Amino acid sequence: MPFALHRGSPVRGRRLSIIQTRPGQLLATVVGATVAFAVPAQAHVKWFAPYIVDAAPQPIGVNLTNVWFWIGIALALTVFLATIAVETRSxxxxxxxxxDRISAPLAIRSDDFMRAATAAFFVAIFAVGGVYLTPDLQTPSALVSWAQLAIAAGIFSRKTMPLSALGIIALWLVALKDYDVFHLLDYLALGVGVAGYLLLASTDDARWHEKRFVVLFWGVAIALMWSSLEKFAYPNWFYPLVEEKPFLTFGIPRDIFIPMAGVAEFTLGFGLIWTPLVRRLSAVALLIIFTAAVYPFGRIDLVGHAMIMAALILIAVDPLSKRAAPVPRQPAAIAHARSLAAVTMSLALALVAVSSSYWGLHATFYGANGRATAGQISTHTYSPEHPHGPGTPAISKPDPQAHSQ
Structure with missing residues (x-):
């Protein structure tokens, strides 16, 4: 599969061309242009601001008539195509x-790194206590915290890794007693990706063992694409963060920044499952974005995103890929036209599939107009008079019953 990111300046002085680009300039331009409008996109809004899941989402047609949404898509397609054009050349x-040279020491120990990172994550959320798998899924059960410590312990042996994988899925299922299915879908793809990795990494069957990173990377990509849709469905959830931390938008008007940040998150997530150069540069850009988000949002953001960040490091390392894409046999103009068509069609299909699932499942679970009452909405979502809800602190801890029922 293909997909892409950015370009730079000429190598030798005759003409400007995206094909005549220094590798360092290519990498810097890709990462810099992406980070410029996407940094706060990665702070998970449910961890830091009031929300209510069963409120009616903004109609999808509002986004389709938003010129800034389409400008973001056009920029992403331009960057992807430029990277594809560069990728097949020297x-x-x-x-x-x-x-490869930079990442070689880690590439040969990719499994050790992923197992250690996964164990560290579960130790961290055991230490935080009172949550299922992620900061906004709260629980009073001490047993859940000890179960997460047991998951961490099971990762140190290949014989017990399947039990840890089962434990991750079991915790997601147990959370259903406190949270609605739709809310938990935010964490399903990542949970399945990590559990699938642990299960496949533990097997001696080479045919399945070699697929472990593919499952992990797809899980991360789908998780990012799904979570990005909150910026289109519930832009008002992000208003309190903008009110408290106006520097996050770099001076861009709020209602321009939020949809473009959503496009950045979706397209970078999609880039993680495209061609080698695209997915590696997408991972580098996302790593910088996630790391930058730790400063304004703190330790909870780091702990909550630790598993995604660990997987992104491995995508940047790309331990199993066939490094160089084959040079196309057809003329360059035809190859580029086909690449553009493939990128455009694939991105369109991904947008349709993921967004229709999001809005469709929400309507299935809560009805076309949502299930939240006017009182709940005024308490748990943004309004100009009470930006954090009447009597709600600026940074509030979510109540499982209030937000999911």
Whole structure:
């Protein structure tokens, strides 16, 4: 599969061309342009601001008539196509080779890294206590915290890794007693990806063992694409963060920034399952974004995103990929036209599939107009008079019953 990101300046002085680009300039331009409008996109809004899941989402048609949404899509397609054009040439191969040299020490120990990162994450949420798998899924049960410590312990042996994988899925299922299915879908793809990785990493069957990273990477990509839709469905959830931390938007008007940040998150998530250079540069950009988000949002943001960040490091390392894409046999103009068509069609299909699932499942669970009452909405969502809800603190801990029932 293909997909892409950015470009830079000429190598030798005759003409400007995206094909004549220094590898370092290519990488810097890709990451810099993406980070410029996406940094706060990665702070999970449910961890830091009031929300209510069963409120009616903004109609999808509002986004389709938003010019800034389409500008974001156009920018993403331009960047993707430019990266694809570079990838099949010597510049792209040089970038991949350079990334291989830098990441080689970690690439040969990718499994050790992922197992250690997963164990560290579950130890961290055991220490935080009172949550299922992620900061906004709260529980008073001490048994849940001890179960997460047991999951961490099981990762140290290949014989017990399947039990840890089962434990992750079991915790998601147990959370259903406190939270609605739709709310928990935010964490399903990542949970299945990590559990699938642990299960496949523990097997001696080479045919399945070699698929472990593919399952993990797809889980992360789908999780990011799904979570990005909150910025289109519930832009008002992000208003308190903008009120408290106006520097997050870099001076861009709020209602321009939020949809473009959503496009950035969706397209970078999609980039994680495209061609080698695209997915590696997408992972690098997302790592910078997630790391930058820790400063304004703190330790909870770091702990909550630790599993995604660990997987992104492995995607940037790309331990199993065939590094260089084959040079197309057809003329360059035809190859580029086909690449553009593939990128455009695939991104369109992904947007349709994920967004229709989001809005469709919400309507299935809560009805076309949502299930939340006017009182709940005024308490748990933004309004100009009470930006955090009447009597609600600026940074509030979610109540499982209030937000899911």
């Amino acid at each position: 510049v792209g191969r040089s970038v991949l080779a350079g990334m």
